[in-house]
Amino acid sequence: MFKFEELKVYQKSLDIIDEIYDLTDKFPKNEIFILTAQLLRAVNSIALNIAEGANSTDKVFNNHLIISGDSLKECIVCLTIARRIDYINEIEDNKLREDFLIIAKMITNLRKYLDK
Numbered sequence: 274m275f276k277f278e279e280l281k282v283y284q285k286s287l288d289i290i291d292e293i294y295d296l297t298d299k300f301p302k303n304e305i306f307i308l309t310a311q312l313l314r315a316v317n318s319i320a321l322n323i324a325e326g327a328n329s330t331d332k333v334f335n336n337h338l339i340i341s342g343d344s345l346k347e348c349i350v351c352l353t354i355a356r357r358i359d360y361i362n363e364i365e366d367n368k369l370r371e372d373f374l375i376i377a378k379m380i381t382n383l384r385k386y387l388d389k
Contacts, residue, residue, distance in 0.1 A: 277327035282379040286320040286341075289372050293348070296369070300360050308360070312351040318344035319376065331387040338387075342380050345373055 277283050293316045297309045319341045326337025349370065356366045 275324075275328075277324045280323065280327065280383075282376060282383055283320060283323045283327070285372075285376050285379060286316075286323060289369070289376065290316050290320060292369060292372065296361065296365065300355070304360070308351060308354060312348060312355075315344045315347035315351060319348075335384055335387045338380050338384050342377060345377055345380070348373060 293312060297312055300309045322337040322341040322344065326334040329337070352361065352366055352369055352373075355361045356363070361369075
């Protein structure tokens with residue numbers, strides 16, 4: 274097992290990747306290269322940047338966590354768009370937002386720890 278795989282924020286980000294893949298399977302096929310691709314790219318970027326930065330210096334890891342946080346915000350915008358055009362319902366939107374908020378807090382707390 275790699276060290277980054279032990280991080281709870283990494284594990285949680287993998288969980289939400291699974292949720293987003295399941296969700297985007299229901300999107301119209303004409304969105305495959307637009308909203309679906311953007312949301313999948315952004316959600317994968319969260320975990321990828323955590324993994325990439327984890328074995329670096331604290332400063333480099335912190336920068337990767339910033340990028341993870343930015344990707345998370347992209348996911349929120351994609352969810353907002355999906356909700357506005359009725360690709361997802363309010364319950365799905367709220368559940369994912371809660372999950373993303375948990376990850377955002379975990380990223381923030383890890384960044385604070387690294388800044389010590």
